[in-house]
Amino acid sequence: MNTANILEIKDLKVIYKTDLEVVEAINGLNLTLGKGKTLGLVGETGAGKTTTALSILKLLPSVTGKILNGSILFDGEEILKMDEKKMQAIRGNRISMVFQDPMTSLNPVLTVGDQIAEAIQLHNPEMSKEDVQKKVASSLELVGIPSWRSVEYPHQFSGGMKQRVVIAIALACEPELLIADEPTTALDVTIQAQVLSMIRDLRDRFNTSMIMITHDLGIVAQTCDDVAVMYAGTIIESGTAEDIFLNKDHHPYTVGLFNSIPNLDVKTDRLSPIEGLMPDPTDLPKGCAFSPRCPHAMEICHQKRPPVYTNNTHNIACFLFLPEGKQGNKGGEE
């Protein structure tokens, strides 16, 4: 175990099993996050971003969700082997999560101060009442809310302010790892800028490691050190932000993702989106999950799952960059 990594996920496989079907949500996912680093986890709806986050916290729906194999090391400790009691001591204390919708993550009948105090007391039962109150006040100030508002209820806050409260709760115990699941998707763009800039400041101040789950490549570019692109439950490309945004070589899906965003600087007549749709997670293609939509798909892509091509920090799971694929591609062109 490399102690410079706060989180190491290896070969994770998660399914959702109902009476009717088995959804293969995560298929052999590998991920590492260095201490104090921010990882952007990018992908579209159904790629498995949120499932990954919930697996780290062991918060998968208990009836349907199942971790089949793999390992999740948090600060060198195996999370998948921890009992519930130990997990409770970690959740909200050493790993916190911020959800997309601030409207539903706050309890409408408790004041925001009480909700922050609850998070603090849970993990610091010995702390005196006054100290807790002080901590609540400082947590609120931290996210840019005057502390006198701690006696107010969630409905008295706007959407952006609510998300700040949620972040204050998440950061109240100064976690080592913060998982932010689309934290600004529900917010307007000017408010999003405020919240993002606040998250960035706090992260730097406490040296918190962070996973930023988002579908917005702009947010990734502006906040993340490392990037992992997810598709159908696996990471298809990962690397530093420079690798993803500046390098020439990319997974065809990443290329498609970039081409789908209208460019603000250049006027284009038509976008060149990825054709087709996400594969059905109950019936994934046999080879590369992206092969049915891939413009460069070769024979081998439909048969085998591509191994990972590595170039320094840049990893791409695609045959195009591998010897077997390069041959196949040449053959196809001739």
Next chain:
Amino acid sequence: MKNNENGSDAILYKKENQFKEIWRRFRKSKGAVIGLILFIVIAGGLLAADLIVPYEKAVSQNFGARLAPPSMEYPFGTDGYGRDAFARLLHGGRTSLSIALLATFSSAIIGSSLGAIAGFFGGKVDNLIMRSLDIFMSVPDILFTMAVVYALGPSFTNLLIALTLAYFTNYVRLVRSQVLNLAEQDYVEAARAGGAKNARIIISHIIPNAIGVIIVNTTLNVAKIILYESTLSFLGLGMPPPHPEWGLMLAEAREFMRTAPWLMFFPSAAIVFTAASINLIGDGMRDALDPHLKS
């Protein structure tokens, strides 16, 4: 090739017969089919009551055979006046079930329409309907029904009116809240944007989407109304004696609960089976009408 495809379009998109489609989905549910069979057996038995056992036997008193236990002659025993409980059950069921079904449907139709109007049009109409309803509901059901039956006199029609008035209020609130929610959906606005008139919107978009809740509530009410009838009979406001009726039979059997428990058992079982069959049919109908559960 192309022409061929276009030619087949008309056939391809010819809509499957709606009833056939609903029936196909209905059949998929075991519970619903069992409910339907049960209901057909019960209803068939009640309709054929005259053929099975003459009405005469249900009302003629035979003091020599009071409280007789079930036997070949009296399959369900006799009651306190020596009347054949089997005959009473069959003939009484006709009244009970027809009142219950008619009262349920009339209350469902009146209540749902009022609720739909209140929810869809809102504003003053809504206020008028809902405030009148509040006044209506501030009088206890039983008191209200008693007053109606007392004023009009106990008879089949008057009982029907009283029960309808007692039960329609359930639907108004239920349907109103459904419609309020549905009327806000974008597809209703989309229908407006296409130039649809209110009638079309209500018939084609609102009702089909609200129907599930109405059906379930309706079927649950059938059983409640049968029991409610028995309360009225118990208070002497049901069908005038000696005409049999399930509720009345239950009320009369109460006296003999220890000595002749079968008197209570058979009408209770009849009510339970009837109610259960209707509930099962209702569940099946709701699912059959919902395209989400298709396939």
Next chain:
Amino acid sequence: MNTATHSKPLLETKGLKKYFKIRKNVNLHAVDGIDLELYPGETLGVVGESGCGKSTLGRTIIKLLEPTGGSILFNGKDITNYSVNQMRPLRREMQIIFQDPYSSIDPRKSVIEIISEYSFIHKMYSSKAQTFSKAVEMMELVGLAKRYANSYPHELDGGRRQRIGIARALSLNPKFIVCDEPVSALDVSVQAQNLNLLMDLQDNFSLAYIFITHDLSVVKHISDIIMVMYLGKCVETAPSDELFINPLHPYTQALLAAIPKPDITMRNKEFQLIEGEVTSPINMKPGCRFASRCPHVMDICSQEDPEFLEAAPGHRVACFLVNDK
């Protein structure tokens, strides 16, 4: 712009207002005096944050909501006070596509029923068979496979459902469509597919769009002219490229600065922030509505309404900073 080739606008609003009554004497000024012109085949992008009144504007223009004041001219006719019955024939010419692909189509109707509903209402075709075969044509037009005709909406994904909404709107051969955030609920790759579709349809049928969105990159991509709204008022209108190169209103500038760009040279650099949040436009007093958040606020801003004046050809802005020079 198209202004040269078409002398008369297809749609024009003058001082259009829509207020919602909250309580007695308390009104929400959702749309508060909007002037706009839309020429055939052109796209007007309306952009703003939630609560700025852009959706209300779209619905008021096609009279799904009754305007409180001002006027709407369609093809030169004043339709402001048209009744529902008078509007019905006009529905064939003006349509709307909704944001939410889940709530905008009836879950109990099959795809073909949804698409053919409008044609039945307007008795466009003589027979049922003809109506259905026209609906199938519409499906092909928007790239929906024929085999979905008898499917129900819940069997399709968001992108395809949105195409049902587009096919429905097109089924009456309209000249003008209000697109109310038609791609906001979709994933980026599907969003791009649908944007291309909307642009192709516009070319083929010379449709005019009012394209309402909060997404500036989308609005730039699709619009000829962009209108920026803030709390019910239009603060700036300009040709699409001009607005992005030379935004004049401080709010427009703030909006543009706040978009996270997929460019890592900007990483961890300070965002250009504007403080504060959007309030509700309830019982508005005179004065610029952006004044409380504006970094360049002056005394006059909270006293008078800034006039909406032309700063450059086709570029109009309501700000004292620009207009007093």
